[in-house]
Amino acid sequence: MPNTKYIFVTGGVASSLGKGIICASLGKLLQARGYRVTNQKLDPYINVDPGTLNPYEHGECYVTVDGTETDLDLGHYERFLNVETHRANNITSGRVYQNVITKERRGDYLGTTVQVIPHITNEIKENILELGKNADFDFVITEIGGTVGDIESLPFIESIRQLRWEMGKDCLSIHLTYVPFLSAAGELKTKPTQHSVKELQQEGVQPDVLVLRTEHPIAQHVKDKVALFCNVEPEAVIENIDVKTIYEVPIKMQEEGLDKIVLRKLGIKDERKPDMENWLIFLNKLKNAKKNIKIGLVGKYVRLSDAYKSIIESLIHASAYNDRKLDLKLILSEEITEENVAEKLKDLDGVLIAPGFGERGMEGKIIAAGYARREKITCLGICFGMQCMAIEFARNVLKLSDAHSAEINPDTANPVIDMMESQKHILNMGGSMRLGAYACQLKKGAKAAKIYGKDLIYERHRHRYELNSRYTEDFEKNGLICSGYNPETNLTEILELNTDNQWFIGVQFHPEYRSTVLNPHPLFVDFIKNSIK
Numbered sequence: 001m002p003n004t005k006y007i008f009v010t011g012g013v014a015s016s017l018g019k020g021i022i023c024a025s026l027g028k029l030l031q032a033r034g035y036r037v038t039n040q041k042l043d044p045y046i047n048v049d050p051g052t053l054n055p056y057e058h059g060e061c062y063v064t065v066d067g068t069e070t071d072l073d074l075g076h077y078e079r080f081l082n083v084e085t086h087r088a089n090n091i092t093s094g095r096v097y098q099n100v101i102t103k104e105r106r107g108d109y110l111g112t113t114v115q116v117i118p119h120i121t122n123e124i125k126e127n128i129l130e131l132g133k134n135a136d137f138d139f140v141i142t143e144i145g146g147t148v149g150d151i152e153s154l155p156f157i158e159s160i161r162q163l164r165w166e167m168g169k170d171c172l173s174i175h176l177t178y179v180p181f182l183s184a185a186g187e188l189k190t191k192p193t194q195h196s197v198k199e200l201q202q203e204g205v206q207p208d209v210l211v212l213r214t215e216h217p218i219a220q221h222v223k224d225k226v227a228l229f230c231n232v233e234p235e236a237v238i239e240n241i242d243v244k245t246i247y248e249v250p251i252k253m254q255e256e257g258l259d260k261i262v263l264r265k266l267g268i269k270d271e272r273k274p275d276m277e278n279w280l281i282f283l284n285k286l287k288n289a290k291k292n293i294k295i296g297l298v299g300k301y302v303r304l305s306d307a308y309k310s311i312i313e314s315l316i317h318a319s320a321y322n323d324r325k326l327d328l329k330l331i332l333s334e335e336i337t338e339e340n341v342a343e344k345l346k347d348l349d350g351v352l353i354a355p356g357f358g359e360r361g362m363e364g365k366i367i368a369a370g371y372a373r374r375e376k377i378t379c380l381g382i383c384f385g386m387q388c389m390a391i392e393f394a395r396n397v398l399k400l401s402d403a404h405s406a407e408i409n410p411d412t413a414n415p416v417i418d419m420m421e422s423q424k425h426i427l428n429m430g431g432s433m434r435l436g437a438y439a440c441q442l443k444k445g446a447k448a449a450k451i452y453g454k455d456l457i458y459e460r461h462r463h464r465y466e467l468n469s470r471y472t473e474d475f476e477k478n479g480l481i482c483s484g485y486n487p488e489t490n491l492t493e494i495l496e497l498n499t500d501n502q503w504f505i506g507v508q509f510h511p512e513y514r515s516t517v518l519n520p521h522p523l524f525v526d527f528i529k530n531s532i533k
């Protein structure tokens, strides 16, 4: 395609309408026609990145291969498109301002007054166009976080307005709204949508396509009405009805003709049909699995499942590929005690000990790990979860009763989990984190190597502390072996129990960031497979 096309997706009426899923679905459908697509998220908040945000505020922090801490929508993009994203795929107001202020301090603006318009908007525009540089992509789909009318999203909408004015045919605007059903009136109500579109028009952007999220089918005359009052072609009013699984959305959007209308509006003639065959194979497995698999996720953010988004999606992928329906039980780790652990974990086919930071709920994770180890329950520990497995083993098998992580108890005589010397001088929050993809060498003959089917892997990290090498020998002598290590630093990346009849594996990295619909993660697939046994 001669020019990269830019698609902007805004939302109105309410948040949490699934804009990220719509963007990922559109990306998938275009990709399935053979185009090169990337998705981008613009977040209007002032944090430079979501790395310091509480998961209850914002949901999970997703980490890209290049070590950027990003919005969880990037996880959807990767899971749907099976393509890696990078730093340029997620921009926040905080980063935009940081860049502009850095340039101002450097004197780049040559004495001019630095203002929201044009400096902030230019910075936003550059960050959008950045992805289209080098002609790497046919389509850049940019999602604007928040809802239209928010004060903080104004510079973003203004940037879109300018880009559309500058690039004309190469840009397209999609607006996602909500059409509520008033049961008292027995009717779907379109007024909020009309208002939302007016708001967007007031900011200078006329949407080309409207996607209407709804819990009930939208009749043609309702769509026609929306079209008339919102100045949009009737064919470009797309119904987005609730479905059981997010993985059905691309198929629904295809049925509704979202990809077709987008291509037509961008002036692209394309008679091909998206090749969604493999996607449908997955979807059929997901929807038709008869038997359940019951997995317990032990963590401290169980009130909001978005906090563990990628883990849950990875479990869903792996269960579907094992022809099982995931029956997930979120278990609040701070409520687990030695007395009630058997009760809380009974009936589970497998236990996953979640990542995390800080003391709250940690002892519960350690107790859960110990219970799974003794009862031979299939158990996967991720990051902090793996660290809890190691502490439990040190306390109960090596009999080091004060074993701990230096993160929680810096004065313990047995810091089984500790910070490496080289990190200790870095004080800035986030600065000392090990972030992004690192190589991991797998030991021949161990479970991990068999699961991956190769001996060198790359997995993404997000943590500050490491397994203290002082203890590895004792661990290994007692059956908890290091089956994967960093080839450069020798740090332990995988621990596993060295017995044939038990699946007990802890990983310092985050495999969940790499599981996609078409490439379910081998570690999760094997975890579910063994949980079935």
Ligand code: GLN
Pocket (backbone or CB within 6 Å): 354, 355, 356, 357, 358, 382, 383, 384, 385, 407, 462, 463, 464, 465, 466
């Ligand atoms: N808090 C631990 C560390 O910093 C683990 C982090 C995590 O689970 N992502 O090392």
